[in-house]
Amino acid sequence: MSQETQNSLELESAIGFSGHVVSGLRVHPNKNHLIYPLGWTIIIKRIKDGKQDFLHGHNNNVSCLTVSKGGQYIASGQVNFMGFKADVIIWDFEQRSIYAQLSLHKAKVEALSFSPNNKYLVSLGGVDDGSIVVWNIETKQAICGSPASAHSAGHCLTVKYSNHNDNIFVSAGSGTLRVWELDVPNRKIQPSECQTGKLKRIVKCIELADDDRFVLCGTTSGDIMRVNMKTGLLSDCGPVKTKHSLGVTALRLWNSGHLLVGSGSGSFTLCSSTNFKILKQVELEKGVTSIALRGEDQQFFVGTESAQIYRFSYEDFKAELISTSHNSAVKDVAIPYGTSELFATCSQEDIRLWHINKPKELLRITVPNMTCNSVDFMIDGHSIISAWNDGKIRVFAAASGKLMMTIYNAHKLGVTAIAGTRECKRIVSGGGEGQVRIWELQPRSHRMLGSEKMHKDSVTCIKIKSDDKEFVSASSDGACIIWDLERFVSLQIVIANTFFQAVCYHPEEYQILTSGNRKVAYWNVFDGSPIREIEGSQSGTINGLHITQDGKYFVTGGDDKLVKVWDYMEGIVTHTGIAHGGSITTVKVCNNSRLLVSTSADGAILCWKFPHAASS
Structure with a gap:
């Protein structure tokens, strides 16, 4: 190609x-x-x-x-x-x-x-x-x-x-x-x-x-x-x-002749270079791997295994955190409806909120020793819903990060996918055991509206139609199921010889797009029939898939570490991005189609200029 x-x-x-x-x-x-x-x-x-x-x-x-x-x-x-x-x-x-x-x-x-x-x-x-x-x-x-x-x-x-x-x-x-x-x-x-x-x-x-x-x-x-x-x-x-x-x-x-020493435990010390006596000491997050001096400016920088960069001044020897990032696989990206200024990412132990133009961490929500598998903003922008490997759904306030609600035992083998409806009252979740469940959010509580287990393996992705009447669930069992959200019955089942990793509706919602083992496929929503299949990757799985709001282009990323922008009608690649060092886990195009965000298994988050930006 x-x-x-x-x-x-x-x-x-x-x-x-x-x-x-x-x-x-x-x-x-x-x-x-x-x-x-x-x-x-x-x-x-x-x-x-x-x-x-x-x-x-x-x-x-x-x-x-x-x-x-x-x-x-x-x-x-x-x-x-x-x-x-x-x-x-x-x-x-x-x-x-x-x-x-x-x-x-x-x-x-x-x-x-x-x-x-x-x-x-x-x-x-x-x-x-x-x-x-x-x-x-x-x-x-x-x-x-x-x-x-x-x-x-x-x-x-x-x-x-x-x-x-x-x-x-x-x-x-x-x-x-x-x-x-x-x-x-x-x-x-x-x-x-x-x-x-x-x-x-x-x-x-x-x-x-x-x-x-x-x-x-x-x-x-x-x-x-x-x-x-x-x-x-x-x-x-x-x-x-x-x-x-x-x-x-x-x-x-x-x-000054003193010695700056970083250790594998995260302790960072200033020692005398003559007798190695410790003069000052601070504790940083995880092991120190780099110390970079800034000449005679009495300032230096320290890098750690947790992908943090600190700035120190020699006088007070205090650590100022100037750069943060994930140091494990980024599992999901969510962009709030109607804005292109912010986005959220989730990974092991935390959810982070970032400003898109000047990449800076605005908020961090931490749940120790747990992994967040999926994250989404409710459309009103007030809350962040999240899926965790301990089987819980956690709802946080988008502004403060405060925990608003926890749904315990939502799924036995961990919650693996999540999406919120436009009226902000219901959540659809998928689990590692293959179950799909619908939850109603009430002022101070919640209740389960329905539960079905038609998937035979973990649910990897859930997308809800704009009218809140239908949704589609993708699973690594090789099936995508289109559901009636009001009656909670299956309408169509799409089956392919693949591990479905991602699914999305075309903006006109008469077709869905799926990705899996090297293939991207177009399907008819009404009868589940295949429309087209294209080779999306020369090697490995396509883990991330997203379509622009005008439906003209879609984006993929996967184990080949390449970000690809596709023409929807032609089915050809228009642009390719090469920079990721790990398998790409997810891709998202911002609402104004100006930027494209991609994340990878090594914790990197890259913001690309989208080549087909909508004219203002």
Whole structure:
């Protein structure tokens, strides 16, 4: 289908941060931009106003990121499937374009580091590769390579260049700590083993002193080793009294000579770099993976596994949460009727309300240890209805997030789909056991109006007709059932050899559109007969499906990680969006057809410019 490659969707904004990428959060040397990965994409975000630029070029998730000392280049590595090469891309920061694409490592690039004068880039392959390669940035060619660790040692996990010498860098990992010297004329790198005596440690992160006299190593044991760079001998190890729980995961030397230390438990400390004594400490949400300094501005940024970004000032050492996102699969998206300013997403433990133009979290509704499977706004905009895996339907106030009502034991195997009627008095729900139920909401209570079990597997999607007289339920049992909402009897059953994931009415409501295993199908509402079937994906399931209000276009997204905009009448793709690093879980077009929201299994929320925006 040539149309897929002809037109690309334009990404307007992105909510998310690949917080698990070690040292993935960086501040550009100009002090004005934050740089970080999100799935396949690298985001350059202006600190002042939040404006975003996007770098696209990887064909799988970004696994590591670094910025050159002068800020001219960004380098990023990726993961790939076993047996395939994992690319390193050097980006031109000013042009926002690819400067060089380097391909030698297998399966994963673990870490990257630029030499101090932008001459070379050193790259470290992952577990299945195990090699270190030094690249000439000017010629875009590899100078030399070597196994990263000795045969007797474990895997190498990190690499860092000297602050002053283009020919010296350090690597560390499981039982290995080496200082390397680059011999350019002979195209060789020579390692010198550092001796830590009886101390056997797995090093997760390293930091070099400003004068390159010693290297500091953060370990999984929760202590920090200081090793002399010239002699390769261990100087000292600390802290003695207070170990960092779940290991030291991030290290940075502060301008004052103090040490910023992040741990796997989320504790973030300011330590003395001489005796490792803890001077200040705060607790963050989940493990710290990145510390990015903003020069001499007495300010720095911290990224965590929970995809949060915090801003700190050195004076008060208080954490200001500046960026939030989901760090697990986004299950559903809902847009309030009659507005295109807001949307809600649901995931594990929470529902979040976002402003669409300047992606910012406005409200978070948290239910600990539970997963929200589906969410919808009541049409009056006063309440949010939600479906949870503990079998409960929860109704929240849209403005405050306050719990207004709970319907207990709504479904035995969890509530998997939900929708509200236009008169805002009834809810239709579907469960993991295949039941479909109708609930009446009363001022201070509720009652069940009907329950039917015609589906043999979990209900994946429910859509109600605009007149509140009919609704359709889709199930992974391969059936879509069109129901009479007033009498609660089935009118038509649509059956196909597929796992139905999504369904929607055409705005004129004489047809329904379904998605499942690689296919999108059009069906006649009146007799359930098939009208048309098109190949929606080359691989995997189509999980998300939504149609525009004028019925001219529809949007799909699924396991192939591609957002596709289709012409409804022609049945062809007009535009394709490539940026997601995880399977796309849902897609929605805003009411004014200006923006398209897509979400994925890695927690990312992307807002695209809809290419067929309705003329005002």
